[in-house]
Amino acid sequence: MRARPSSGPAALPAMSADSSYLAPFDTATFLFPAEWHTFSDLLGGADTGLICLKEGVITHVNRHLLDQLGFDDTELVGRPVEFLFPETGSATEGDDIRLRTKSGKVLRFHFVANRVDALHDAGSTIWILRPESHGAQTEEAASQATPGMKRQLHYLNRLLRLSQQTNTGPEPALKIILKSSAKAIAVHQCAFWEVASDLASTRCVALYDDIRQNFSAEEPDPVFAEHFHPLLMQLVRGEQQFIVADVDQDPRAALHCEYFHARGIKALMAIPVQRGNEPAGLLIFTIRAQPRRWRKDEADFARNAAALVGRISHQAERAREDAQLRHLAHHDSLTGLPNRHFLFDQAADFFPKVTAEAKTLAAFFIDLDGFKSVNDAFGHAVGDELLKAAALRLKNVVRKDDVLVRLGGDEFMLLARNLSNMRIADDIAQQIVETMHGAFALQGRELQISASVGIAIYPFDGTDIDTLMKKADIAMYHAKSAGRDQYRMFAPQSGEGSGKRSTLEADLRRAVEEHELVHFYQPQVDLKTGKVRCVEALLRWRHPRDGIILPAIFLPLAEETGLIHDISARVMHEACDQLNEWIMQGLHGFTLAINLSASQLMDRSLMTELEDALDRTGVPSHLLEWEVKESTVMQHSSMASSLLDHVTDMQIGLSIDDFGTGYSSMAYLRRYPVRKVKIDSSFVGGLPGERDDRAITEAIISMARPLGLEVVAEGVETPQQMEFLRERGCDIAQGFFFTQPLTAEQLETWMIRH
Ligand SMILES: Nc1nc2c(ncn2[C@@H]2O[C@H](COP(=O)(O)OP(=O)(O)OP(=O)(O)O)[C@@H](O)[C@H]2O)c(=O)[nH]1
16 A cells, blocks of 8 residues: 655655745644544554654654654654655555654664554544564564554554543543453453552452453452462562463463463463552453463553553542542531632632623522520530531522522521522522521420521622622621511611612613613514514613613612603603604514503603603504513502503503412403413423423413413423413413514514514
């Protein structure tokens, strides 16, 4: 087989050291360095030269060959291989090959094998060069070695490919090495015997059997204990290799013959494995039935495989130790909870995420009440038990994405992410307080304790963990002063922090004036026709520093400061303008839904703003829809009723948000002209798998139908959810399955495509 690289320049001045032949070159794109090292470790016996080429250009040369030729790595890598040929040159597998040294001498090598696509990188070629024959005997040896080395190369190649595919840790890697090594040097079995750290015992970790084609771990038996174990221990301790061609002829094997006969072993190679500088065990290759005169390349391969096993097991041990250390450093040994260090490390990771996702985060500072007296009355050990039991109860309050840590003593902190509204923070704090109420049965006693909780909210009370913790601590202190066994939100008057609140207020004023409050739009799609029936306008604050902020965060502040009026007026006008623009563009056939909070519903001037906006734009009022939360209609029914009555007269649609979230009286459905009810996304999220969510969804749909109400499902994310809803007769769906909320321009493009 001709192996001369075809892509190299045809007539090169071979002896030239002209650097113009150095192509722009990045080794990493050709071959992983680790892969090359594994490869050259395993194949490169003390006298084997290896060159790796990519399209005729040298990418790697092993140490042995570099030493022979007198070149440095950097002098060869990146050059066409012809650079090494004296005058003209060629390379034919199975033949001799002549290469020039740096000093101008010419050396001859035996070209054992040329492997195309040897490594993961298609197009890579590996040349294996052995010392050129010095006489008849060596020539014969070389030609005998050739098929063996080709096989080694073949299995090595497989080994590397597999190790890349699996990459699942030391155990699969070990199996791959055992199997490939057994095949590469054609033995019946290859086993790794690991030695205990006190060097007192060995254990067969894995054994590959070529005949059975499977792995097992050899069970030591009495014959092993008496005849083989002493040999293993002696080899491990002395770091000696034991290479035997015929166990019946070799006097060193005589003592252990019984074991070899019992196992049918005729020849073996036992090679010590080092883990770092410590003995790790032995890699043992065995041959049954026939003696075997081990060739040098086979012994080299075995030694290199043992080195690889040692390296992998060393890396695995280090990774284990690192993980253990990291766990210890980040966890509290009493409760097993993450500790303060973990919290700060985590904070570095999740604060940017929270900001990027425009989410909120609540920090709960939890401190047990009167814990000291438990210690004093019953002793530290009972105190410890109580801390463990309290931690366990707190864990039950934690949701999937939350982080609970023990800060120290009787203090814990919970970070709850992704709060869609502030009521959830109240609910969580209430749960924390309540979870401590039941008596703790500890060491035959019943102990009663309570907890005080302080809450701080990101980004309003702080944008870093230190500040949030401090504010939550202040709020917790206020909960204690108010009588303990309760929670408090951080409020400006609860300590320093008023500065921040007033900055925020100023920010919000500016936001209204500078149009930082913007609408995103999410379509609601008819499940029968696939048409867009409605577009919900979702108000967001595009804060120049803090990113997107949800209304659940800024509306309470807007209500507190009276800014809500300006915001509502703007919402009405902008919604009508946008709808008008879409109508002018020919996008119609859908309504526009606007969310109204409780305080907006009580603002009588809102009606005037709405009428102005409708007059100014000419948008027909029936194309508007108001979305009001069920709780809002219920809690403020008398105050809101006159506004809602007016809406009825104007034929503005009314839809009830978060329908079914816990209010039992449905009388308002008859009282007001409700057009639609929306199934809260918290129920839709569990569809179709969660039994309760299925039952609630089905109940809402069957309740709405006789009342002539349309049902809209919010938060639909998967085809399975959509299919379930469609089958159950849900009319309309909205959610990421169709699209996330979009800007007006994005929505236009989306609509044209759908
Ligand atoms: N058993 C036990 N006690 C601890 C541990 N770490 C700290 N403590 C004790 O926990 C107590 C916590 O103090 P405080 O929170 O001020 O005591 P308290 O009685 O709960 O006071 P209030 O919070 O004001 O109700 C101190 O007495 C600490 O010595 C621990 O690991 N185990």
